[in-house]
Amino acid sequence: MYTMMQVCRELDMTYQTLKFYCNEGLVPGVKRDNNNRRIFDEKDVKWIKDLTCLKKCGMSIQEMKEYLELCLQGESSIIPRKEMLAKKQDALRISLKELEDSIAYIDWKQNFYDDILSGKRPYVSNLIRTEE
Numbered sequence: 802m803y804t805m806m807q808v809c810r811e812l813d814m815t816y817q818t819l820k821f822y823c824n825e826g827l828v829p830g831v832k833r834d835n836n837n838r839r840i841f842d843e844k845d846v847k848w849i850k851d852l853t854c855l856k857k858c859g860m861s862i863q864e865m866k867e868y869l870e871l872c873l874q875g876e877s878s879i880i881p882r883k884e885m886l887a888k889k890q891d892a893l894r895i896s897l898k899e900l901e902d903s904i905a906y907i908d909w910k911q912n913f914y915d916d917i918l919s920g921k922r923p924y925v926s927n928l929i930r931t932e933e
Contacts, residue, residue: 802832803841812850819849827852827865829873858889859896 809816822828823839828849834840841849855865868885871878916922 802834803846805839805841808841808846808849811846812853814849814853822849822852825862825866827862827869829869858893860889 803811805816805819808814809819823831828841828845831839831841831845852865855868860868864885868882871882871885913922917924
């Protein structure tokens with residue numbers, strides 16, 4: 802069994818985040834010790850790790866709750882779960898493409914500046930007006 806602090810250290814999450822997830826009902830069936838402190842087993846820790854991943858995927862708390870409800874329905878809800886994850890996956894792919902495009906722009910701009918600094922090309926700016 803794990804304490805809140807042990808789970809937080811294990812998953813590199815804040816105590817406040819874990820407490821929030823528990824209070825929001827995102828960690829079902831949380832057990833308590835003799836002092837009424839939350840304790841977690843291996844399955845709980847794996848689920849909390851899943852929650853962390855879902856959050857990083859851009860799921861809102863409400864979407865995480867919907868996903869949890871589907872998970873609690875068992876095997877019969879695999880198709881809607883897959884559909885939900887596929888939508889998030891598509892959104893992540895779009896975000897990844899946008900990030901890759903941004904990185905490509907910065908790479909190009911860095912090379913442009915390197916060429917200017919090395920004398921391979923003259924400095925030209927679209928922002929500075931010159932007499933023609």
